Amino acid sequence: MHVDATSYQNWQVEVDAAGLAWVTLDKVGESANSLSSAVMSELSLILDRFDRSAPRGLIFRSGKSAGFIAGADIQEFAQLDTPEKGVELVRRGWQLFNRLAGVTYPTLALVRGHCLGGGLELALACRYLLAVDEPATRMGLPEVLLGIVPGWGGMLRLPQRIGPQAALDLMLTGKTVDARRARQLGLADDCVPLRVMDSAAAVLVLADQPRRQPPLLQRLLNGPLRRLAARAARKQVAKRARVEHYPAPYAIIDIWEKHQGDALAAPELIDRIVRSPTARNLVRVFFMQERLKGFGKGSAWQAQRVHVVGAGVMGGDIAAWCALRGLTVTLQDQGIERIAPALQRAYAAYRQRIKDPRELRNAMDRLIPDPAGHGARSADVVIEAIFENLDAKRALLCQLDTVIRPDAILATNTSSLRIEDLHGVLGNPARLVGIHFFNPVARMPLVEVVAAEGADPEMLRRATAFVKQIDRLPLPVASAPGFLVNAVLGPYMLEAMRAVDEGLAPETVDEAMLAFGMPMGPIELVDMVGLDVAMAAGRSLAGGDAEPPKCLRERFAAGHLGKKSGKGFYDYRKGKPAKGAAGSVPAGLAARLVKPLLDRTQQLVSDGVVADAELADAGVIFGTGFAPFTGGPLNYLRSQNA
Structure with missing residues (x-):
């Protein structure tokens, strides 16, 4: 029985007969919850109320079927145009969640569905986290995928809760975990079926028992051995991302190691990250992805x-x-x-x-x-x-x-x-x-x-x-x-193989494009696609040339089909290419190799094969892995011509 209920624009607060406050986020006019400035301001008012009259416990939950909280409001982030606005955005969440973490009464986040970014940072500021065991329940701090950092307490509290090794892995990759894995890690205190989630939440918060601590080694790595953990994390990140392309993961490590996860202690770093071309382009990629997700929405038809x-x-x-x-x-x-x-x-x-x-x-x-x-x-x-x-x-x-x-x-x-x-x-x-x-x-x-x-x-x-x-x-x-995708890859791979015909090592050609920011070099890509497929594409791949490149013809004639046959431009051992040293990359090679891809993408938009430049950029990024930090080939071309 609810003895007291108060409605805000985005929140509903109900205090039951046991003195438990049930605080439900149901963001007005949206299908999913996000932490906009209006939502955060109302949360501050709710905490003001409980400062005056504390409940026995407080339970956060979602009023949306879509999940708990998707994170911060990305639209607001996209509008940051001054250093002061970026720092103020970080300060707002950091101070509010620190205030939540410091209340005297027990608090709990009841997580059903997605709990990401700022949503997980809110949950981490609560004393307890109870996860509902459903496939849709996923937790993570994916800010790095937007080129930014979890500045509202995630870099402080996630390592404290699960140890820095697992925490850094999640923060530096943007990976998410399900309810059961969250419990194994110690991120969630328990994982329960949907039918008992409310009663389990009430029991857990009213019991007010101490949380279990991470193992001793993890506590040491979060303390005196912090530098050791940071060094290992930097080595792992360096294998996947170059600092000039993706500064955010390196900033996460620095802020955790040197400032205990307090981003406000490094405002110049925050400004550099938040307003960097990488963050701006990755946010653009996020909105392009949302546009693609919109295709097919609303259809009642379902396949079985x-x-x-x-x-x-x-x-x-x-x-x-x-x-x-x-x-x-x-x-x-x-x-x-x-x-x-x-x-x-x-x-x-x-x-x-x-x-x-x-x-x-x-x-x-x-x-x-x-x-x-x-x-x-x-x-x-x-x-x-x-x-x-x-x-x-x-x-x-x-x-x-x-x-x-x-x-x-x-x-x-x-x-x-x-x-x-x-x-x-x-x-x-x-x-x-x-x-x-x-x-x-x-x-x-x-x-x-x-x-x-x-x-x-x-x-x-x-x-x-x-x-x-x-x-x-x-x-x-x-x-x-x-x-779209194969049409732009064809001229790109063709130009790469022409460079091999001219005497450059496949490793050198691939290194040029890895340094550009591609996830895989074009020669290794030919191996993965298959030399037989490249040959079968014939004139389409060769861009109208009479013959495919000599290096392709010779390898195909020898029966070398690429990764699937264990030998192509590279030999494959356990599915991995055995590459020699790349040597020095000739100046201008990357620009030469990428130009046919850029030209072809422009042509396909002009020809109406894809509706507009934004969809072309989205297609080439999600279909080829084209360096996301550039915002896509046509966005990159505009930046070069600016």
């Missing part, structure tokens, strides 16, 4: 069954991903012996992701070998994912057209052929759409949804909704050779 034809690396991995996301998937190829390797790969991937044996078994049960192709008749989505051969694809699509449901999506995963060249064999050509995944499927978030001229709008809507349903980012593109 997927049929994939082709159990090679791409087809098998598409099928495995769909099954992992909860769909029933039938996988067809010319015999069970061709399907078995895909099932083995799926099992190995699932074992790394799924710790519960029953969930692992259920995922494998949803991935059904189907050599005869019976699943095509009942599927909501049918995906052709065989090798890149026009005649073979047309024959398969013609066969599928006769057996699948009239309302099913018929899709091709072609990477280089035009949809118009494939759909002429169909009774209803308008139904065929492209749903183009990238390798490796489980790691590449982008999926191109390809529309041929005259495509059925409803099929395109359903295809986009399907991509959204399986937790990928849909990018609408027009049908043209290579669409």
